[in-house]
Amino acid sequence: MHIMSTDRTSYKIRGKWDTTVGRKVVMAASGLLLIGYLIIHLAANLMVFAGDGGRLLNRYSYTLHQLGPLLWIARILLATFFLSHIISGIRVVIQNRRARSSRYAMAASKGGPSKMTVASRWMAITGLILLVFVPTHVWMFTLGPYYETVIDGVPMRDIYRLVVERFKNPVTAFSYAAVMLFLCLHLAHGFWSALQSLGALNRKWLPIAYTVGIVLGVLIAGGFFVLPIYTYFFIPMP
Amino acid sequence: MSQVVLDAKIPKGPIQDKWSNHKASVKLVSPANKRKYTIIVVGTGLAGASAAATLGELGYNVLNFCIQDSPRRAHSVAAQGGINAAKNYQNDGDSVWRLFHDTIKGGDYRAREANVYRLAELSVNIIDQAVAQGVPFAREYGGTLANRSFGGAQVSRTFYARGQTGQQLLLGAYSALMRQVAAGTVKLYPRREMLDLVIIDGRARGIVCRNLVTGELETYAGDAVVLATGGYSTVFYLSTNAVNSNATAIWRAFKKGAFFGNPCFTQIHPTCLPEAGAGQSKLTLMSESLRNDGRVWVPKKKGDTRPPHEIPESERDYFLERRYPAFGNLVPRDIASRAAKAVCDEGYGVGPTGRAVYLDFADAIKRLGVDVIRERYGNLFDMYREITGEDPYKTPMRIYPAPHYTMGGLWVDYNLMTTIPGLYALGEANFSDHGANRLGASALMQGLADGYFILPVTIGDFLADHRPDGLTTDHPAFAAAVREVNDQIKRLLSIRGKKTVRQFHWELGRIMWDYVGMSRNAQGLQKAISDIQALREEFWRDVKVVGEANDYNKDLEYAGRVADFLELGELMAMDALDREESCGGHFREEYQTPDGEALRRDDLFSHVSVWEYKGEIKDSVRHKEPLVFEYAKPSQRSYK
């Protein structure tokens, strides 16, 4: 006989954003915001290629730091997006593992309309790699050694020198580049999936978003990929 | 032959007022008292689910049972083409009166006028109800409901949801049912098979079920029992019904004293896929709606083996259009089926077995374009291609008749009550409003009319006179019924013979199809009776049933059902032998017009044959409920 669950207390406690649909909404919204940040971050990083010995990049970094409390607000927001993305991600993974405790002996895709790829299957793994990567990255750069330079009479941090110095180390440069391949996978599924999780797609937009996601993943991760490699081979130490 | 007087309890007054007068005069149960009554509803198809949901809405305490794992899987789900309703949205002259008349005529004047009129009257409410539930019927660009025409009618009154009308209507009823389950008025018992009816003081008071997961025998007590367990076409082994469809619930009720009406009235559906080969478990129906745009033909030359597109127009025989110019391809099912059988018997059949005719869409595609055809029949065409590997957009379909629906069933009065007080039968399980032949798109109509609108009114009349008495399953009658059921199960498991249940079922199906199928004669029917008796004797001596009683055991379930079919088949043959006329789906070769049409004998057989069980099938007694036609005067049915 059917046992009807009409008790909604757990829902009331957990709240509407901690359901299978709600968590994905949180994950999608934070993910899209992080993608937005990545685009700005990439644009800044591309200043390395300006060929001006780091003037543009250092001035940009200096301007950001002049924002003071605003920068901290931005950092806190970013950390919040990052954490909510991770927490909802972990919750999703745990629930999904519980939902099928006995595995199939054989599993195959029927293809066709399926959107399942290495990218979609590896979201947790690529996410985990990025989770390790991001703090390392912050530690290496933001919290790295403080070199100083003077541009147009203004003393400021020489972030350009730090970047070049770091990427002259082959281990750093190539492991950075390698992580970007995982970022590419993460974004390729993440972008369209986020829009789908927010309910933004329909029959017309779904295939478009899917393609845009792949293109976006390749472009963003590609930009971040080229940076260490190019620096290692072509940019002289300042 | 009999002294039993069958009172159909038809209300007095002119036919168009009977139902409203009746509604106004039945006794009522007060809202506060309804929850004190327990009503057992067996079956969750259109009739069962709609009845259980509506009774729940009214406040009764309902126990609802089904053999499937979910009520949504009842075989109503497979009805494809549509549901009739006298809405006259098309302004083509339809009316309640005309639907009534078409149904009576389609049934070859073997149905009860008052019931059929009520059915036509309620048809319009069904559509309203279904649309309100969210059934996504096909619509016109203006947003209003679309209609198509169907066999046996000259108006477009059939509402449809692609080729999945039954599914969508069932899901509507199922969702209403689940709403009541959530509200606590209906308790749902899936994976339960009713194996016996419990009668106390002459009243139906409960059932014995087998829990199909644990094998346990469970008992349930109530103030009334409603059977909505469908038809018995699977007696033919190969039919369009689901493999688990069975007659067990109504058959065991019959053996407990409920009378059985017109058991021989079975419908052979004209548009099914032809039998393909060994191991086949069922025949697939292609909706009759295909006959709207498809043209049925065979080559004019016997044994013509050319592929269809090589046969020129002049060498094709559009035999339905030729023989029935007024209705053409839209003649009723029985006529279309028999005509197909006749051309195949004469050697004009097509396909590898020669037991098939073409259903050709080339003209319709030319006229309407392939997109319109795809929109109307896309899923049916896909299904055909899936099964046969041929593309019906390019080559004509091959079709052949197959057992599909049983007009016969438990005899019920105007209130849908059987001859056992407190026992009701709805939908295909009762002997119904379709007479000797059911028109397409009328089964859904009847199931839902019974469940949504009729039973919820009429059952109150009975319950008002039978106050709740606190009966529980501790009453010794329940233990006795369990013992009986248990004995049968033990017996089935203890035979340990050599032949499987399926083999018996297959052999029974052959007998039924050959002698109690599309055309019947006295000699064949007598042979069928003795063959079935012999097969039944062999079954109880040599059947092999494996597994345990207290376990999930499909083989045991199947054995019980086939045991019942082996009895029902005999009664069907007896009834067919007894009815010495041809009418609707019942075609006795001895009684036909010079041009091979069914010859009714109104002077002798204008009655419902109502059978009473007397301990042995062969001793069953046939009573008559005379049929009186005041409004639809019987005429020789002509679709020419």
Added chain:
Amino acid sequence: MKFHLKIWRQAGPDQPGRFEEYTVDNIVPEMSFLEMLDQLNEELIREGKEPIAFESDCREGICGACGLVINGMAHGPKRGCTTCELRMREFPDGAHITVEPFRADAFPVIKDLVVDRSALDRIIAAGGYISVNTGSAPDANAIPIPKDIAEEAMDAAACIGCGACVAACPNASAALFTAAKVSHLALLPQGHPERERRVIRMVDQMDAEGFGSCSNHGECEAACPKGISIVNIARMRREYIRASTSKAGARAVL
């Protein structure tokens, strides 16, 4: 045709399961996968062995009772069909075929290949309906519904409740099943009065049953015998966000 089968056998819900191997011969290509299993079962019964328990009813792809994972794919390798519609001609002669039940913790195994999918019924009971008592409906043509909307609702309503979406989903999520019903009723004007309450309750019930979370793999759509699109899942999420940010939604929770 001849086939080598590796079939999951499990005596009961709490019993350990294992694969057993069988060989079937004299199979005709027109046979459905289930008819092939019927034949194997007939042989097992004749040998006095217990037949393989599997579920089926209509055998024409509409009741949703059947459902096996064949070579790792729900309803087998062919798209757009149920197990009962799958013909043996889809497999090469002599093929090795692995047959497993639908696996999800929300679908406990009852026996062999039979699983309990009543969780899906409970999701419907939580809100997959329009609350309209019998007899209270207005005329069917009172609310015109644009043809394309009706068609789109029908696309979603075509769900047969077989559970293949859950079986195929790497996360055992019932999002497509739930979304199909939410979508069907959200598209129709009749469904609007209860839309907030419906989506919140159905999602809540889906979670309570222990289904996984949809990660947009789209495997469900590929496995769905009726080809129900994942755009319905997007619509369910729209409905959900709408309900979660509206007053009507807040009331629905109570």
